[in-house]
Amino acid sequence: MKRDYHIYVMSLLLLVANGLWAQTKPEQSGRIESGKLVLTVDADWNTEQRASFSRLYDVDTTLLKKIFAREFKFIHDSAGWEVKEIRSGKFEITRKLISENESSQLSRTEILSGTYLPPPPPPAIAATDEVYGINTFNKFQSFVYKDGRACFIFKGNSKTGKVVLSGSFNNWSTAEQPMQLTDSGWVACINLSPGKYYYKFIVDGRWMHDPENKTREKDGHRGWNSVAFCYNYSFVLEGFQNAKSVVVAGSFNGWKNREIKMNKTRKGWERHLYLREGTHAYKFIVDGNWITDPKNAVLRKDDHGNENSFMAIGDTMYFILNGFKNAKQVNVAGSFNEWQNSELKMMPTDEGWILPYVLAAGNYEYKFIADGKWMTDPDNPNTSGSGDFENSILVVKPNHVFTLKGFEKAKEVLVTGTFNNWNTHGMRMSSQNGVWLLPAYLKPGRYSYKFVVDGQWIIDPDNPYYEENQFGTDNSVLWIE
Amino acid sequence: MQYFCCSSNFTILAMTKFWLSGLVFLMHLSIYAKVDEVVHCKDMALMKWEPTMSVLTQNKAIVSSNSIVIPLKRAGKLILIEATVDSVKGNLILDTGSMKLVLNSIYFRDGRKIAGSVSGGVTGKVQTVSKNKIRRIQMADIVYENIDADIVDLGHLESVRNVKILGFYGLSMLKDFEIVIDLQANVLELHKTDNNGKRLNIESIRPSIDLSLPVYNNDGILLIQAKIGKSSYTFCLDTGAESNVLCSSLPDRALNTISVTRRSSLRGAGSNMVEVFHGIMNDFSVGKHRITGMQTMVTSLKAMSNAYGIEIDGMLGCDFFEQGIVFLDLKNKQMGIQFYKNVKE
Numbered sequence: 001m002k003r004d005y006h007i008y009v010m011s012l013l014l015l016v017a018n019g020l021w022a023q024t025k026p027e028q029s030g031r032i033e034s035g036k037l038v039l040t041v042d043a044d045w046n047t048e049q050r051a052s053f054s055r056l057y058d059v060d061t062t063l064l065k066k067i068f069a070r071e072f073k074f075i076h077d078s079a080g081w082e083v084k085e086i087r088s089g090k091f092e093i094t095r096k097l098i099s100e101n102e103s104s105q106l107s108r109t110e111i112l113s114g115t116y117l118p119p120p121p122p123p124a125i126a127a128t129d130e131v132y133g134i135n136t137f138n139k140f141q142s143f144v145y146k147d148g149r150a151c152f153i154f155k156g157n158s159k160t161g162k163v164v165l166s167g168s169f170n171n172w173s174t175a176e177q178p179m180q181l182t183d184s185g186w187v188a189c190i191n192l193s194p195g196k197y198y199y200k201f202i203v204d205g206r207w208m209h210d211p212e213n214k215t216r217e218k219d220g221h222r223g224w225n226s227v228a229f230c231y232n233y234s235f236v237l238e239g240f241q242n243a244k245s246v247v248v249a250g251s252f253n254g255w256k257n258r259e260i261k262m263n264k265t266r267k268g269w270e271r272h273l274y275l276r277e278g279t280h281a282y283k284f285i286v287d288g289n290w291i292t293d294p295k296n297a298v299l300r301k302d303d304h305g306n307e308n309s310f311m312a313i314g315d316t317m318y319f320i321l322n323g324f325k326n327a328k329q330v331n332v333a334g335s336f337n338e339w340q341n342s343e344l345k346m347m348p349t350d351e352g353w354i355l356p357y358v359l360a361a362g363n364y365e366y367k368f369i370a371d372g373k374w375m376t377d378p379d380n381p382n383t384s385g386s387g388d389f390e391n392s393i394l395v396v397k398p399n400h401v402f403t404l405k406g407f408e409k410a411k412e413v414l415v416t417g418t419f420n421n422w423n424t425h426g427m428r429m430s431s432q433n434g435v436w437l438l439p440a441y442l443k444p445g446r447y448s449y450k451f452v453v454d455g456q457w458i459i460d461p462d463n464p465y466y467e468e469n470q471f472g473t474d475n476s477v478l479w480i481e
Numbered sequence: 482m483q484y485f486c487c488s489s490n491f492t493i494l495a496m497t498k499f500w501l502s503g504l505v506f507l508m509h510l511s512i513y514a515k516v517d518e519v520v521h522c523k524d525m526a527l528m529k530w531e532p533t534m535s536v537l538t539q540n541k542a543i544v545s546s547n548s549i550v551i552p553l554k555r556a557g558k559l560i561l562i563e564a565t566v567d568s569v570k571g572n573l574i575l576d577t578g579s580m581k582l583v584l585n586s587i588y589f590r591d592g593r594k595i596a597g598s599v600s601g602g603v604t605g606k607v608q609t610v611s612k613n614k615i616r617r618i619q620m621a622d623i624v625y626e627n628i629d630a631d632i633v634d635l636g637h638l639e640s641v642r643n644v645k646i647l648g649f650y651g652l653s654m655l656k657d658f659e660i661v662i663d664l665q666a667n668v669l670e671l672h673k674t675d676n677n678g679k680r681l682n683i684e685s686i687r688p689s690i691d692l693s694l695p696v697y698n699n700d701g702i703l704l705i706q707a708k709i710g711k712s713s714y715t716f717c718l719d720t721g722a723e724s725n726v727l728c729s730s731l732p733d734r735a736l737n738t739i740s741v742t743r744r745s746s747l748r749g750a751g752s753n754m755v756e757v758f759h760g761i762m763n764d765f766s767v768g769k770h771r772i773t774g775m776q777t778m779v780t781s782l783k784a785m786s787n788a789y790g791i792e793i794d795g796m797l798g799c800d801f802f803e804q805g806i807v808f809l810d811l812k813n814k815q816m817g818i819q820f821y822k823n824v825k826e
Contacts, residue, residue: 114726
């Protein structure tokens, strides 16, 4: 009994200690009591916790400092909060709930939008897709990709004879892609370019993930999205037939040395996979030893002096700089190589300098570096930013062209919108025969934008879709499907 | 750094734009609030009330079978149904709180404008409500023809959720059916019923439910009684809201049960900023079933009560519908719930 008594006292002490000294979490510090909002504030909070509290409850951080400095009267007089120190370093700030009056009335729809979780950031203009991927299945391979045609197969049954294929490739449409019943099951074949796709089957109106596909990701609603990669590349290493294991690693997978195992073939080793278009550095790891690709002559040194093999998928484009014939070396650097200034060396030609390169579809910024001096591309009128921060814009495989007609005499036309966070420097358009143009690669989604013609903001006169903005003017609305 | 990087000011500007455009959107929609008399929401019994909207006879759905299963899409917590409205493809928000079809002015701008419906915007600009006659709506296996719709700017919603939203699709358009909403499977089931509310499709049997309770229905607004702590309150079912909402004038014993996790302001009519709280409901129960951890907002529901012509203490949004399969039998004025096991991921 005595021991039990000790345990009881200890537990009680622990509970009391916990209650007294436990730190209040900023996100749990609010309650409503007797018609008042009560917030618990802890002097032990670090800068991050103080900032979090300030953001969640809209209480200024300078006010927090005043609380910790115990300037209670100032806080009451300036911000209307009553402050009480409930123990050393732990405070409660209290304010009456604003009484109901006509000015605090919200309509239903105003209330509805208050319940919406904060919006995710808009799709960034330079965002890139998944870099690589491999498929894994159970016994049955429910997805086949060959010559640009992807076939999805569902082996199960349908009562109503309605099975639909829905995925990221058709904007998750619940109607557009019905599957046909064949001897092999329900089949839908569609043309897809190489890449990563999410999908589900809709069987008799009900969603289900592909039961045979082991590659899947949470769908955010307690279910799964199946993932299919359409392959476009094979790594091949001839020889090394006595090796126990061969792995390929590269810039595309963060040089992970165990992830992508190669398969043994009659001639050596091979691995099919999806790799995003563009230029990739890689090496093989044969029984733990890193080697460059013996069949690949393209080798480059990184900033640390390590030599890697380079391969590329996609169309080759050329960086060209005319003139600068007296320069000893010209390099190109940009958002595509993390602005490394020594990696991409251009080659001299009769007219100037050139570098063939492969990039995935997307928006990039770049500069030339002639003998250490950074400069924009003198032959490219599309730039962003200004002064030292002005960069040339490069758009690979644009899927939209911003076009503005009827402003032939304008000196400068910019386009700006949600795709660049309404950057007021915008993206400089170029004039061709009096029409202002800027090609862009935009991820699927909704964008609002405006043109800035010699400093004056206007909506796109040729776009029928627009919405009002907070300034009482309009923004043009664009959907990229 | 040699490359251009936009300063955080621009980001803040952009965010401000987002929120302000949201507030403009709110202003547009405030035109729906039909003000009758001021009703205070507090712990009380239901008032007798008159319908504020006439029944839309043309909202008759044309369907080919007795049971339909419609796959739902989600944007945030919102519930979307793919639809083609007069050849425009997109999504409608399934909205148990809407009294009629409401369409987005971005895509249905050519309505006949009704003068006199005015709301003061941030800029003082006068907004008018438009009406539009829609020839045809196709939604899975359901077709509507010649239907009246209100036209409002829902641009803010689209940009918050980054999905093409054609409008709100109210449950009043489905009053002939027993409605089953299953947000775990993301399906909407519609069953034609006889005058007693019995399903015509004999193969489709209603599964056993954990809870059955009366629903007060008036062509669009669905009300139930539920408890906070030991007291009973009136809630409307509203899937147009992502979280629940509680009236800020509820008694202390109800508001005490909420952990307040966030404070923010919304712009109301006449550009007044209104303080609202967000938090977690710790002591909510419906029937004998206790539900904890639902998100809620706390604000005044007075204007909404006025618009509905009935006093409501709270709204149950998508958070509530995510607790289980909800069966709505409007002919028998009954709601059933089969609660999900392991609701939290």
